[in-house]
Amino acid sequence: EEDIKKVYDEEAKKVQETERIRARHILVASEKEAASVEAKLAAGEKFEDLAKQYSLDGSKDYGGDLGYFTAPEMVPEFSKAAFALEAGKISKPVKTEFGWHIIKLEDRKKGAAQPYDQVKAAIRNALVRQKVQETLASLRDVAKVEIIDEDLKKVAAEAEKQRRALQEKMKKANVGTPGEGTPADAAGGDGSGKGDLLIPEDGSSN
Template structure:
């Protein structure tokens, strides 16, 4: 990937920030890391990353101009929340160090994120509540969206595979598959022992999920299984899986009253997003944005 510098009103976006954005949107759009993307997918992700980086920086610059900035207490609270996902504060800071991020830089990143969120909320909160007529019209016009899609509940065992250990990983998952078939230990017990997914702590249980929640290879197999059935070995970009479906909820039609709160939220968010987009476009028109390869 060719390195380029984006400058927004004289502020340069680092290549580090650009690559981080690429990784985030690659996972969001395709459930893949950047190095797993096809050339076409890479181009799509790159376009989105550039567009959103510019929008984020413009929002942040405007937030600073208007004094929409979180205090130290809010920054520390958000940092504590993130830190809770790590075994200890020491491991959290060690992880930052491995990523090349010192404490001051991390606090600046958190402050920027919070400022952007606060400024975004300031703009979108002016969106009006939809009328009863608008809500009912949306319900009537979108019958295909008024269903709760089929969901499955599944557990899995993941053996991570890389180019360096692929044969070893194949051998290991095949051995685990034989243990599942033997039935001496439960699927959950084997997941706790062999899986590298965080879900191993819950016996591999991923809970209920619907279409689009998992990578396509995993999803296709999971939705083809009946409760109680276990898959053959499934390969995804993350490695090799064994999947066991434990429950299934078929698609159901939802009544107007059931979905009305969600429709209100959706319509208001839609209006808010339109307001934000129009506001950012005005900022873009006034901004000086350059690209240097």
């Protein structure tokens, strides 16, 4: 319960600090057109009517109304101009990648978090899922270590098998007289490494 409340408080604070505004705009293609619309507004024509008549944006059907939005939801130039306005005020023409905008601010408000009781279950479920994922990730890491260890064991066993086979071949290759087949036996028992392969110093082979 304590973890759930902590998450709620953190998220509620973020929501409350997120400012949202409601604005209208008129989008035109050129600065000249924007100046013309601006002049009509100054002459007393209604923003909504001019939006329906001149705006290139789909919001023109609603008098240019964009509804409520946060700053990150719009391109930076638009948001900077819109959020700088006071309610009821209209901006100078603003250029963005879409064209020229004239913006009217309708309303401004802070975010409101949902009541704790309404979101408590959802937060609890999210925390449970998070812990399950962390546990599974931990188990996967352990499994990877065990698999690596098993592979190393197989490699080590194969290497030992090859070592013994090679040692056996070497024994057979070096045996010169019947016996145990050890290096000392192959060397005539004295370990000198010469045995039956010993060549007399005078070069004779008797």
